[in-house]
Amino acid sequence: MKEEYTIAPVSSQDFSSVVALDRAGNPQSAWIEEDYERVTSSNLCSMWGAYRETILVAYIGIFTLIDIYEVISIITHTEHQRRGLGRRLLQTVIKEAYIATTIKEVHLEVRVSNRGARSLYQKVGFIEQGIRKQYYSDPREDAILYSYPITPHIL
């Protein structure tokens, strides 16, 4: 049976869809298409998407900070949630981290109240590392920090 979703790098042609996902999943996001063009062209950021046929329905964005992949965003369109796409996107980033060989950890942070995302991160194997007090605004809230160690001998 043909798989319903394909995981692939996000094409620059899909940055308008990324912005639409941002607006829906994180209304505070102020990023516009040009911001994604700038950071991806400078190789600071890379993005993976879940496509249904040619439509982008979820994406993950990562920054490379020397030997760390920092997840800056992960969003699945509401109509496509709970179908394993968030998990597949995180697993793709972890696999890429192993392939890169220079990456030691994958990091991310999340609002304390975001139970769904926290449950996803724990299920994938991220480990809670601590709290960043009052990190978020509107509403003000603590962030929980998670990391996933990239252990060379596992792959």
Ligand SMILES: CC(C)(COP(=O)(O)OP(=O)(O)OC[C@H]1O[C@@H](n2cnc3c(N)ncnc32)[C@H](O)[C@@H]1OP(=O)(O)O)[C@@H](O)C(=O)NCCC(=O)NCCS
């Ligand atoms: C968080 C988010 C990316 C999860 O994406 P998703 O594609 O629905 O995640 P998955 O289907 O891969 O979920 C895998 C597992 O994570 C857990 N999980 C995911 N969403 C959950 C929710 N809302 N409530 C409880 N558990 C959840 C479940 O254990 C799930 O497995 P199950 O469906 O077999 O029970 C999605 O809900 C989203 O886009 N939310 C809005 C944006 C956001 O909060 N992003 C994270 C900011 S740091």
